[in-house]
Amino acid sequence: MHSPGKITLVGFDADDTLWQNxxxxxxxxxxxxxxxxxxxxxxxxxxxxxxxxxxxxxxxxxxxxxxxxxxxxxxxxxxxxxxxxxxxxxxxxxxxxxxxHPIELLPHARAAVEQAAEQFHVVLITKGDLMDQERKLAQSGLGDLFHGVEIVSEKTADTYARLFTRHGARAESALMVGNSLKSDVLPVLAAGGFGVHVPHGLTWELERAEPPAQHPRFFELEDLSGLNSLLGRLVA
Incomplete structure:
Protein backbone atom coordinates (compact mmCIF):
# COMPACT_ATOMS: atom_id res chain seq x y z
CA MET A 1 0.00 0.00 0.00
CA HIS A 2 1.25 3.49 -0.83
CA SER A 3 2.21 5.59 2.17
CA PRO A 4 1.61 9.28 1.40
CA GLY A 5 3.04 12.13 3.39
CA LYS A 6 2.04 15.77 3.51
CA ILE A 7 2.80 17.09 0.03
CA THR A 8 3.57 20.80 -0.13
CA LEU A 9 5.45 21.12 -3.44
CA VAL A 10 4.67 19.77 -6.92
CA GLY A 11 7.38 19.86 -9.56
CA PHE A 12 6.72 19.58 -13.28
CA ASP A 13 9.16 18.57 -15.98
CA ALA A 14 8.82 20.56 -19.20
CA ASP A 15 9.87 18.75 -22.41
CA ASP A 16 7.48 15.91 -23.35
CA THR A 17 5.60 16.41 -20.09
CA LEU A 18 3.99 19.80 -20.72
CA TRP A 19 4.85 20.26 -24.40
CA GLN A 20 6.13 18.30 -27.38
CA ASN A 21 9.88 17.95 -27.76
CA HIS A 101 9.66 25.76 -33.60
CA PRO A 102 6.37 26.89 -32.02
CA ILE A 103 5.45 25.26 -28.72
CA GLU A 104 2.75 22.58 -28.81
CA LEU A 105 1.23 21.95 -25.39
CA LEU A 106 0.39 18.36 -24.57
CA PRO A 107 -3.19 17.43 -23.64
CA HIS A 108 -4.32 18.57 -20.17
CA ALA A 109 -1.03 20.39 -19.47
CA ARG A 110 -2.53 23.77 -18.60
CA ALA A 111 -5.32 22.32 -16.47
CA ALA A 112 -2.90 20.09 -14.56
CA VAL A 113 -0.62 22.98 -13.64
CA GLU A 114 -3.52 25.31 -12.82
CA GLN A 115 -5.16 22.77 -10.54
CA ALA A 116 -1.91 21.90 -8.77
CA ALA A 117 -1.11 25.58 -8.24
CA GLU A 118 -4.37 26.07 -6.32
CA GLN A 119 -3.15 23.86 -3.47
CA PHE A 120 0.61 23.50 -3.73
CA HIS A 121 3.82 25.39 -4.36
CA VAL A 122 4.37 24.58 -8.05
CA VAL A 123 7.83 24.62 -9.62
CA LEU A 124 8.97 23.92 -13.17
CA ILE A 125 12.14 21.80 -13.03
CA THR A 126 13.74 21.20 -16.39
CA LYS A 127 17.16 20.56 -17.86
CA GLY A 128 18.66 21.75 -21.09
CA ASP A 129 19.86 24.91 -22.78
CA LEU A 130 18.94 27.97 -20.71
CA MET A 131 17.91 30.24 -23.59
CA ASP A 132 15.87 27.56 -25.35
CA GLN A 133 14.05 26.47 -22.20
CA GLU A 134 13.25 30.09 -21.33
CA ARG A 135 11.93 30.61 -24.88
CA LYS A 136 9.70 27.56 -24.70
CA LEU A 137 8.32 28.50 -21.30
CA ALA A 138 7.54 32.02 -22.51
CA GLN A 139 5.77 30.71 -25.62
CA SER A 140 3.87 28.06 -23.68
CA GLY A 141 1.76 30.61 -21.83
CA LEU A 142 2.25 28.63 -18.62
CA GLY A 143 4.97 30.78 -17.07
CA ASP A 144 2.69 32.79 -14.77
CA LEU A 145 1.28 29.60 -13.23
CA PHE A 146 4.56 28.55 -11.61
CA HIS A 147 5.81 29.81 -8.27
CA GLY A 148 9.36 29.07 -9.40
CA VAL A 149 11.37 27.91 -12.40
CA GLU A 150 14.58 25.90 -12.20
CA ILE A 151 16.67 25.09 -15.29
CA VAL A 152 19.46 22.67 -14.39
CA SER A 153 22.26 20.91 -16.22
CA GLU A 154 21.41 17.49 -14.75
CA LYS A 155 18.71 15.95 -12.57
CA THR A 156 20.14 13.97 -9.67
CA ALA A 157 18.87 13.15 -6.19
CA ASP A 158 21.14 15.85 -4.76
CA THR A 159 19.88 18.37 -7.31
CA TYR A 160 16.27 17.70 -6.39
CA ALA A 161 16.96 17.81 -2.66
CA ARG A 162 18.69 21.17 -3.07
CA LEU A 163 15.91 22.62 -5.22
CA PHE A 164 13.15 21.42 -2.90
CA THR A 165 14.95 23.02 0.04
CA ARG A 166 15.34 26.26 -1.92
CA HIS A 167 11.57 26.34 -2.34
CA GLY A 168 10.85 25.64 1.30
CA ALA A 169 10.03 21.93 1.10
CA ARG A 170 11.59 18.76 2.39
CA ALA A 171 12.14 16.05 -0.23
CA GLU A 172 9.67 13.88 1.66
CA SER A 173 6.92 16.43 1.02
CA ALA A 174 7.73 17.01 -2.67
CA LEU A 175 6.24 15.33 -5.72
CA MET A 176 7.71 15.42 -9.23
CA VAL A 177 5.74 14.85 -12.44
CA GLY A 178 7.50 13.91 -15.66
CA ASN A 179 7.81 11.67 -18.67
CA SER A 180 11.34 10.43 -17.95
CA LEU A 181 11.81 7.65 -15.42
CA LYS A 182 15.56 8.28 -15.45
CA SER A 183 15.42 12.04 -14.84
CA ASP A 184 12.03 12.86 -13.35
CA VAL A 185 11.21 9.84 -11.21
CA LEU A 186 14.15 7.71 -10.04
CA PRO A 187 16.30 10.54 -8.60
CA VAL A 188 13.29 12.05 -6.82
CA LEU A 189 12.49 8.71 -5.24
CA ALA A 190 16.14 8.39 -4.24
CA ALA A 191 15.89 11.80 -2.56
CA GLY A 192 12.83 10.65 -0.61
CA GLY A 193 10.07 12.30 -2.63
CA PHE A 194 7.16 11.12 -4.75
CA GLY A 195 7.63 10.37 -8.45
CA VAL A 196 4.77 10.44 -10.95
CA HIS A 197 5.51 9.03 -14.39
CA VAL A 198 3.41 10.31 -17.30
CA PRO A 199 4.72 8.41 -20.34
CA HIS A 200 5.19 10.14 -23.67
CA GLY A 201 4.82 8.18 -26.89
CA LEU A 202 8.49 8.81 -27.70
CA THR A 203 11.40 8.43 -25.29
CA TRP A 204 14.96 9.41 -26.06
CA GLU A 205 17.19 6.36 -25.80
CA LEU A 206 19.43 7.97 -23.18
CA GLU A 207 16.43 8.63 -20.92
CA ARG A 208 15.11 5.06 -20.76
CA ALA A 209 14.95 3.17 -17.47
CA GLU A 210 12.92 0.44 -15.81
CA PRO A 211 9.92 1.56 -13.75
CA PRO A 212 10.31 1.03 -9.99
CA ALA A 213 6.92 -0.64 -9.87
CA GLN A 214 7.10 -1.74 -6.23
CA HIS A 215 8.29 1.56 -4.80
CA PRO A 216 5.67 2.94 -2.38
CA ARG A 217 6.06 6.50 -3.67
CA PHE A 218 5.97 5.70 -7.39
CA PHE A 219 2.85 6.35 -9.46
CA GLU A 220 2.09 6.19 -13.16
CA LEU A 221 -0.62 8.07 -15.02
CA GLU A 222 -1.84 7.61 -18.58
CA ASP A 223 -1.86 11.38 -19.06
CA LEU A 224 -1.96 14.59 -17.04
CA SER A 225 -5.74 14.51 -16.71
CA GLY A 226 -5.33 12.10 -13.81
CA LEU A 227 -2.94 14.23 -11.77
CA ASN A 228 -5.48 16.27 -9.83
CA SER A 229 -7.29 13.13 -8.69
CA LEU A 230 -4.01 11.50 -7.66
CA LEU A 231 -2.98 14.56 -5.64
CA GLY A 232 -6.38 14.55 -3.97
CA ARG A 233 -5.94 10.93 -2.90
CA LEU A 234 -2.42 11.54 -1.60
CA VAL A 235 -3.36 14.45 0.64
CA ALA A 236 -6.71 13.08 1.79
Whole structure:
Protein backbone atom coordinates (compact mmCIF):
# COMPACT_ATOMS: atom_id res chain seq x y z
CA MET A 1 0.00 0.00 0.00
CA HIS A 2 1.25 3.49 -0.83
CA SER A 3 2.21 5.59 2.17
CA PRO A 4 1.61 9.28 1.40
CA GLY A 5 3.04 12.13 3.39
CA LYS A 6 2.04 15.77 3.51
CA ILE A 7 2.80 17.09 0.03
CA THR A 8 3.57 20.80 -0.13
CA LEU A 9 5.45 21.12 -3.44
CA VAL A 10 4.67 19.77 -6.92
CA GLY A 11 7.38 19.86 -9.56
CA PHE A 12 6.72 19.58 -13.28
CA ASP A 13 9.16 18.57 -15.98
CA ALA A 14 8.82 20.56 -19.20
CA ASP A 15 9.87 18.75 -22.41
CA ASP A 16 7.48 15.91 -23.35
CA THR A 17 5.60 16.41 -20.09
CA LEU A 18 3.99 19.80 -20.72
CA TRP A 19 4.85 20.26 -24.40
CA GLN A 20 6.13 18.30 -27.38
CA ASN A 21 9.88 17.95 -27.76
CA UNK A 22 11.18 14.52 -28.76
CA UNK A 23 8.95 14.55 -31.86
CA UNK A 24 11.03 17.37 -33.33
CA UNK A 25 14.29 15.59 -32.57
CA UNK A 26 13.01 12.50 -34.38
CA UNK A 27 11.93 14.52 -37.41
CA UNK A 28 15.33 16.22 -37.56
CA UNK A 29 17.11 12.88 -37.25
CA UNK A 30 15.06 11.59 -40.21
CA UNK A 31 16.22 14.65 -42.14
CA UNK A 32 19.82 13.80 -41.27
CA UNK A 33 19.30 10.24 -42.48
CA UNK A 34 18.09 11.59 -45.80
CA UNK A 35 21.09 13.88 -46.13
CA UNK A 36 23.54 11.04 -45.46
CA UNK A 37 21.70 8.21 -47.21
CA UNK A 38 24.55 7.76 -49.71
CA UNK A 39 27.02 7.03 -46.92
CA UNK A 40 25.25 4.75 -44.44
CA UNK A 41 21.94 3.11 -43.57
CA UNK A 42 19.51 4.45 -40.99
CA UNK A 43 20.40 1.91 -38.28
CA UNK A 44 24.12 2.66 -38.51
CA UNK A 45 23.51 6.39 -38.46
CA UNK A 46 21.24 6.04 -35.44
CA UNK A 47 23.89 4.10 -33.51
CA UNK A 48 26.62 6.59 -34.42
CA UNK A 49 24.47 9.56 -33.46
CA UNK A 50 23.48 8.08 -30.09
CA UNK A 51 27.15 7.32 -29.40
CA UNK A 52 28.07 10.91 -30.23
CA UNK A 53 25.32 12.30 -28.02
CA UNK A 54 26.42 10.08 -25.15
CA UNK A 55 30.04 11.24 -25.53
CA UNK A 56 29.07 14.88 -25.78
CA UNK A 57 26.59 15.25 -22.92
CA UNK A 58 29.36 16.16 -20.52
CA UNK A 59 30.63 18.84 -22.90
CA UNK A 60 27.51 20.34 -24.46
CA UNK A 61 24.75 19.32 -22.06
CA UNK A 62 21.16 18.64 -23.11
CA UNK A 63 19.19 20.38 -25.81
CA UNK A 64 19.14 21.36 -29.45
CA UNK A 65 22.58 22.95 -29.63
CA UNK A 66 24.33 19.84 -28.33
CA UNK A 67 22.21 17.68 -30.62
CA UNK A 68 23.17 19.81 -33.62
CA UNK A 69 26.87 19.53 -32.82
CA UNK A 70 26.50 15.77 -32.40
CA UNK A 71 24.79 15.57 -35.81
CA UNK A 72 27.68 17.44 -37.42
CA UNK A 73 30.21 15.20 -35.69
CA UNK A 74 28.32 12.11 -36.83
CA UNK A 75 28.16 13.39 -40.40
CA UNK A 76 31.94 13.85 -40.42
CA UNK A 77 32.44 10.35 -39.00
CA UNK A 78 30.17 8.38 -41.32
CA UNK A 79 31.47 10.17 -44.42
CA UNK A 80 35.09 9.80 -43.28
CA UNK A 81 35.49 13.54 -43.52
CA UNK A 82 33.95 13.87 -46.96
CA UNK A 83 30.73 15.56 -45.89
CA UNK A 84 30.11 18.68 -47.94
CA UNK A 85 29.81 22.21 -46.63
CA UNK A 86 26.29 22.25 -48.03
CA UNK A 87 25.24 19.28 -45.88
CA UNK A 88 26.82 20.86 -42.80
CA UNK A 89 24.90 24.05 -43.56
CA UNK A 90 21.67 22.06 -43.85
CA UNK A 91 22.30 20.37 -40.51
CA UNK A 92 22.86 23.75 -38.90
CA UNK A 93 19.69 25.08 -40.51
CA UNK A 94 17.76 22.10 -39.13
CA UNK A 95 19.06 22.94 -35.66
CA UNK A 96 17.97 26.56 -35.98
CA UNK A 97 14.52 25.45 -37.10
CA UNK A 98 14.23 23.33 -33.96
CA UNK A 99 15.11 26.35 -31.84
CA UNK A 100 12.42 28.39 -33.58
CA HIS A 101 9.66 25.76 -33.60
CA PRO A 102 6.37 26.89 -32.02
CA ILE A 103 5.45 25.26 -28.72
CA GLU A 104 2.75 22.58 -28.81
CA LEU A 105 1.23 21.95 -25.39
CA LEU A 106 0.39 18.36 -24.57
CA PRO A 107 -3.19 17.43 -23.64
CA HIS A 108 -4.32 18.57 -20.17
CA ALA A 109 -1.03 20.39 -19.47
CA ARG A 110 -2.53 23.77 -18.60
CA ALA A 111 -5.32 22.32 -16.47
CA ALA A 112 -2.90 20.09 -14.56
CA VAL A 113 -0.62 22.98 -13.64
CA GLU A 114 -3.52 25.31 -12.82
CA GLN A 115 -5.16 22.77 -10.54
CA ALA A 116 -1.91 21.90 -8.77
CA ALA A 117 -1.11 25.58 -8.24
CA GLU A 118 -4.37 26.07 -6.32
CA GLN A 119 -3.15 23.86 -3.47
CA PHE A 120 0.61 23.50 -3.73
CA HIS A 121 3.82 25.39 -4.36
CA VAL A 122 4.37 24.58 -8.05
CA VAL A 123 7.83 24.62 -9.62
CA LEU A 124 8.97 23.92 -13.17
CA ILE A 125 12.14 21.80 -13.03
CA THR A 126 13.74 21.20 -16.39
CA LYS A 127 17.16 20.56 -17.86
CA GLY A 128 18.66 21.75 -21.09
CA ASP A 129 19.86 24.91 -22.78
CA LEU A 130 18.94 27.97 -20.71
CA MET A 131 17.91 30.24 -23.59
CA ASP A 132 15.87 27.56 -25.35
CA GLN A 133 14.05 26.47 -22.20
CA GLU A 134 13.25 30.09 -21.33
CA ARG A 135 11.93 30.61 -24.88
CA LYS A 136 9.70 27.56 -24.70
CA LEU A 137 8.32 28.50 -21.30
CA ALA A 138 7.54 32.02 -22.51
CA GLN A 139 5.77 30.71 -25.62
CA SER A 140 3.87 28.06 -23.68
CA GLY A 141 1.76 30.61 -21.83
CA LEU A 142 2.25 28.63 -18.62
CA GLY A 143 4.97 30.78 -17.07
CA ASP A 144 2.69 32.79 -14.77
CA LEU A 145 1.28 29.60 -13.23
CA PHE A 146 4.56 28.55 -11.61
CA HIS A 147 5.81 29.81 -8.27
CA GLY A 148 9.36 29.07 -9.40
CA VAL A 149 11.37 27.91 -12.40
CA GLU A 150 14.58 25.90 -12.20
CA ILE A 151 16.67 25.09 -15.29
CA VAL A 152 19.46 22.67 -14.39
CA SER A 153 22.26 20.91 -16.22
CA GLU A 154 21.41 17.49 -14.75
CA LYS A 155 18.71 15.95 -12.57
CA THR A 156 20.14 13.97 -9.67
CA ALA A 157 18.87 13.15 -6.19
CA ASP A 158 21.14 15.85 -4.76
CA THR A 159 19.88 18.37 -7.31
CA TYR A 160 16.27 17.70 -6.39
CA ALA A 161 16.96 17.81 -2.66
CA ARG A 162 18.69 21.17 -3.07
CA LEU A 163 15.91 22.62 -5.22
CA PHE A 164 13.15 21.42 -2.90
CA THR A 165 14.95 23.02 0.04
CA ARG A 166 15.34 26.26 -1.92
CA HIS A 167 11.57 26.34 -2.34
CA GLY A 168 10.85 25.64 1.30
CA ALA A 169 10.03 21.93 1.10
CA ARG A 170 11.59 18.76 2.39
CA ALA A 171 12.14 16.05 -0.23
CA GLU A 172 9.67 13.88 1.66
CA SER A 173 6.92 16.43 1.02
CA ALA A 174 7.73 17.01 -2.67
CA LEU A 175 6.24 15.33 -5.72
CA MET A 176 7.71 15.42 -9.23
CA VAL A 177 5.74 14.85 -12.44
CA GLY A 178 7.50 13.91 -15.66
CA ASN A 179 7.81 11.67 -18.67
CA SER A 180 11.34 10.43 -17.95
CA LEU A 181 11.81 7.65 -15.42
CA LYS A 182 15.56 8.28 -15.45
CA SER A 183 15.42 12.04 -14.84
CA ASP A 184 12.03 12.86 -13.35
CA VAL A 185 11.21 9.84 -11.21
CA LEU A 186 14.15 7.71 -10.04
CA PRO A 187 16.30 10.54 -8.60
CA VAL A 188 13.29 12.05 -6.82
CA LEU A 189 12.49 8.71 -5.24
CA ALA A 190 16.14 8.39 -4.24
CA ALA A 191 15.89 11.80 -2.56
CA GLY A 192 12.83 10.65 -0.61
CA GLY A 193 10.07 12.30 -2.63
CA PHE A 194 7.16 11.12 -4.75
CA GLY A 195 7.63 10.37 -8.45
CA VAL A 196 4.77 10.44 -10.95
CA HIS A 197 5.51 9.03 -14.39
CA VAL A 198 3.41 10.31 -17.30
CA PRO A 199 4.72 8.41 -20.34
CA HIS A 200 5.19 10.14 -23.67
CA GLY A 201 4.82 8.18 -26.89
CA LEU A 202 8.49 8.81 -27.70
CA THR A 203 11.40 8.43 -25.29
CA TRP A 204 14.96 9.41 -26.06
CA GLU A 205 17.19 6.36 -25.80
CA LEU A 206 19.43 7.97 -23.18
CA GLU A 207 16.43 8.63 -20.92
CA ARG A 208 15.11 5.06 -20.76
CA ALA A 209 14.95 3.17 -17.47
CA GLU A 210 12.92 0.44 -15.81
CA PRO A 211 9.92 1.56 -13.75
CA PRO A 212 10.31 1.03 -9.99
CA ALA A 213 6.92 -0.64 -9.87
CA GLN A 214 7.10 -1.74 -6.23
CA HIS A 215 8.29 1.56 -4.80
CA PRO A 216 5.67 2.94 -2.38
CA ARG A 217 6.06 6.50 -3.67
CA PHE A 218 5.97 5.70 -7.39
CA PHE A 219 2.85 6.35 -9.46
CA GLU A 220 2.09 6.19 -13.16
CA LEU A 221 -0.62 8.07 -15.02
CA GLU A 222 -1.84 7.61 -18.58
CA ASP A 223 -1.86 11.38 -19.06
CA LEU A 224 -1.96 14.59 -17.04
CA SER A 225 -5.74 14.51 -16.71
CA GLY A 226 -5.33 12.10 -13.81
CA LEU A 227 -2.94 14.23 -11.77
CA ASN A 228 -5.48 16.27 -9.83
CA SER A 229 -7.29 13.13 -8.69
CA LEU A 230 -4.01 11.50 -7.66
CA LEU A 231 -2.98 14.56 -5.64
CA GLY A 232 -6.38 14.55 -3.97
CA ARG A 233 -5.94 10.93 -2.90
CA LEU A 234 -2.42 11.54 -1.60
CA VAL A 235 -3.36 14.45 0.64
CA ALA A 236 -6.71 13.08 1.79
Missing amino acids: ETFFRLTQARLESLLADFCDSATLHDRLIAAERRNLGHYGYGVKGFTLSMIETAIEVTQGRVSAQVIAEIMAAGREMLE
